[in-house]
Amino acid sequence: MASQVRAEPRPKYLSIAQTAFQQAITYRVTTLTNIVLTFIWVFILYFLWKAAFNESAMIQGFTWDDMRTYVVIAFGLNALIGWRISANMMLTIRTGDILRDLTRPLNYCLNQVSVATGAAMVEGILSLGLTMVVGLVFIGIQPPATPLAAVLFLVAVLIGFLTNALIVFSISLLTFWTLNGVGIAWSREAVINILSGTIIPLAMMPGWLRIIADVSPMRGIVSTPLMIYLGKAEGSEALALLALSAAWLVAMWLFANWAWQAAFNRVEIQGG
Amino acid sequence: MTVASARKHLRLYFKLQLMQLRSTVEYAADFWIGIVGAILMQTTGLVFISALFSQIPQVAGWSVWNIVLLYGLAMVPKGLTELFCDGPWTLRAKVNSGEFDRVLVRPISPALQSASAIVSIHGFGQVMLYLGLSRSDAAIAWWTIPYLAVIILCGAVLIGALNFAINLTGFWEPSAQSALPTMLALMIDFAKFPLDIYNGIIRTAVTEVIPYAFISYFPALVLLDRDSDWQWLGWCTPLATAWTVFATSWLWGKALNRYQGVGH
Numbered sequence: 001m002a003s004q005v006r007a008e009p010r011p012k013y014l015s016i017a018q019t020a021f022q023q024a025i026t027y028r029v030t031t032l033t034n035i036v037l038t039f040i041w042v043f044i045l046y047f048l049w050k051a052a053f054n055e056s057a058m059i060q061g062f063t064w065d066d067m068r069t070y071v072v073i074a075f076g077l078n079a080l081i082g083w084r085i086s087a088n089m090m091l092t093i094r095t096g097d098i099l100r101d102l103t104r105p106l107n108y109c110l111n112q113v114s115v116a117t118g119a120a121m122v123e124g125i126l127s128l129g130l131t132m133v134v135g136l137v138f139i140g141i142q143p144p145a146t147p148l149a150a151v152l153f154l155v156a157v158l159i160g161f162l163t164n165a166l167i168v169f170s171i172s173l174l175t176f177w178t179l180n181g182v183g184i185a186w187s188r189e190a191v192i193n194i195l196s197g198t199i200i201p202l203a204m205m206p207g208w209l210r211i212i213a214d215v216s217p218m219r220g221i222v223s224t225p226l227m228i229y230l231g232k233a234e235g236s237e238a239l240a241l242l243a244l245s246a247a248w249l250v251a252m253w254l255f256a257n258w259a260w261q262a263a264f265n266r267v268e269i270q271g272g
Numbered sequence: 273m274t275v276a277s278a279r280k281h282l283r284l285y286f287k288l289q290l291m292q293l294r295s296t297v298e299y300a301a302d303f304w305i306g307i308v309g310a311i312l313m314q315t316t317g318l319v320f321i322s323a324l325f326s327q328i329p330q331v332a333g334w335s336v337w338n339i340v341l342l343y344g345l346a347m348v349p350k351g352l353t354e355l356f357c358d359g360p361w362t363l364r365a366k367v368n369s370g371e372f373d374r375v376l377v378r379p380i381s382p383a384l385q386s387a388s389a390i391v392s393i394h395g396f397g398q399v400m401l402y403l404g405l406s407r408s409d410a411a412i413a414w415w416t417i418p419y420l421a422v423i424i425l426c427g428a429v430l431i432g433a434l435n436f437a438i439n440l441t442g443f444w445e446p447s448a449q450s451a452l453p454t455m456l457a458l459m460i461d462f463a464k465f466p467l468d469i470y471n472g473i474i475r476t477a478v479t480e481v482i483p484y485a486f487i488s489y490f491p492a493l494v495l496l497d498r499d500s501d502w503q504w505l506g507w508c509t510p511l512a513t514a515w516t517v518f519a520t521s522w523l524w525g526k527a528l529n530r531y532q533g534v535g536h
Contacts, residue, residue, distance in 0.1 A: 035449035040458050043474060044465060045320075051332040051469040052324065059327045177301055186309030190316045199316055200323045239444070 001048075012106060016148045020118030022251070034125040038079050039134070046139065061201045066230055069141040072202060073229065074222045076131030077157065078198045080124045081164050085116045086188070089172040090181040108264075109169060109256050112251045116165040124161075152157025152238055155224035159245045166252040173263040188190040197223030217252055220245030281384055281422070288388040289356070310354075313395050317464065332468045338496060339465065341404025345488035346464045347397030349427030357432035359389035364442030370534030385522060387432070410496050419494070423451065426513040427487040433513075433520040434482065440520075443527040456482060463488045472521065479505075486512040 046068060053064040063272070089112055092098045135141040156160060157197050167253070171188045174180055193199050195218035202213050202223050210219035213219055224241045227233040296303050321343075325336040334342075363386060366372040375382050401420075410416075438456040445452070459477065463484035467475050479485045486509045492498075494506030 019296060033455060037451050037455045037458060037534065040455070040461060043470075044496040047471070047474075048324065048331060050464060052328050053331075055328050055330070133286070178305055179299065183309035185306035187305075187312045190309075190312035193316050194319050199320045202322050204327055205319075206323060206326060209323075 002167075006270075009077050012236045013110055016111060016114040017118035017121070017232075019117040021121050022118075024119040031255065035079060035123070035130055037218075038075050038127070040077045041199075042072060042131075046081065047056040060201070061232070062201065062203070065140075066140055066232075068139050069135070069230065070226055072139055072141050073226055074196075076128045076135075077160065077222045077225060078156075078193070079121050079127040079131075080161050081116060081168055083240035085119050085123070085165075086168045086172060086185055087181070088115070088119075089169060090185070093172070093175040094179065094181065097157045102264075103209045107257075109166075111184040112169050113162065116168070118170075120161065120165075142230070144229050145234075149228055149231055149234070152242065153225050153229040155244060156220070156228055156242060159242070159249050160221040160225055161247050163217055163245065163252055164192070166249070166256045170252070170256045171257050173259055176263045176266065183242055192218055192221065195219065197226070203224075217248035219244075220248055279489070285388060288385065290487060292388050302511060311396060314347070316492045317378060317461075323448065329383055332466055334466045335408070337404055337407035338492070339404075339406050339428055340400050341410075341495065342466065342488045343464050344397050344399075344401030344404045345423070345427070345459055345491055346484070348401050348424050349397075349431055350390055350460065351397045352428035353431040354423070354437060356428070357387045359387045360435040361386075361453070362386075362389065363436075363439045364453070367442045367531065368447070370529060370536075379403070383436070383521075384397050384527065386436075393468075405495065408496060416495070419491075423491045424489070426457050426509045430483065430509075430513040430516050433517045437516070437520040437523055439522050440527045443530050449517075460487075472535040483512045483516060 049067045049071065050064070052059065053067065057063065059067070092101060101111060104111070109225075132141075144153055169190070171183075171184060174184050174253050178184065195216045197213065197219060198221075202210060202219060205213055213223075224233075224245050227241065228238050281472050310438055316522060321336060324331070325339075331336070331339070363372075366375065375385050378385065405412075435457070438453040441450065441452055459482055462470070462474060462478045465491045467478070467485055475485075486505070490506040492506075492511060493503045497503075
């Protein structure tokens, strides 16, 4: 009997991420236009702040150099989870494809986060790469404040990305109750854009909004990495911010799994 | 077009629009979620404006209420278009799946069938327009109200025509989804802020390529009577609209001739 030599299977979640990675490469034109789309607001904010800094050299501790760096990188970070990733999470529920995922012996939440990670490897590298090129060549953004800040920035970006993926996952579960995914996606995007500090740094928010944004999990997506990058949060302050982000990541993980169980109990497959 | 046929088309359009309304109301909760989403999206811009202007009194000589006026001028016609002419957004899917065959064989103008859709109803823009105008110290003359009416009507027609134009890309680019139309539509956001702040490329893009500036910025120069070389362009909005409609209908003809179906 011929002995069959089987290749050692890859770790399961890694192979899911890899598949999503390959899909994202296939649809690279869509990926690219999605990125260009976010640049509209980068340009609007860039020129508005430019005009604003003509009136005063320093606004809430930000100089013009800080601000344009902030605007460009903030949109790059926010674009790590593109429109398509969140749309796909909703679509699997809407189309009934979720059945296929349910029959697998996997943690569904981790499954979806792996898919998002794989796709974000392409969208993220493209969008961050493009952002950096445009930023460095045309806008003259600043490098990280210190080498240590650069390392902590990357850690913060990773935590922020996973938190964002879990938030998007939890909210896409609402598709079990309603079919209007677009309305939900718009609402989510609006709230994340504000509370994460993408549209405006936390330091410049009006008081009541600042209080919410300071403790919300969304600040870990954009604000915390950028404050570290710019050197506005150093030493113990940076560590405290990272600890808050990490705590929120754990909390979001527990919540997402609980929400998934709750949603699954009332699952109603669309004509599956 | 004779008067009789114009009336027939108008009647058909409202029939189609009524059908859209019925199918929208069928899923009431979904409809409301869509409206909440649309309002929250607009809120993002407002939060930004209020935060920005809490730090500095004005940007390039424009006060916060001047910007609110620009926002309102851009959003009122946009809202009207969402209510009356957002159908072109389904064109790409129809062309891609070949469902457009069905539109072509019906004895009604294909453009008419493609126009109607109800996406959203909200009075957000109207409120901003009112606030912006009343708090900006704009001198209200006898012509202000008729001027506003003409500008808003032209703006709605212009955005409606652009809805068609940007979605016709689907006839040339066969993919099922594209971010290109979304990008071109989103460029209206440029016109929610004074053009003075941008560089030449963006200014050219929103005046000459996709004339969004004629909806908000140029009329705002007239309404606020601002000292600008471009103020006279605020009176050219009807011309810009006519030109856009003309260009779009030419493009529409080209697109229809190009359509080949998918072999049903």
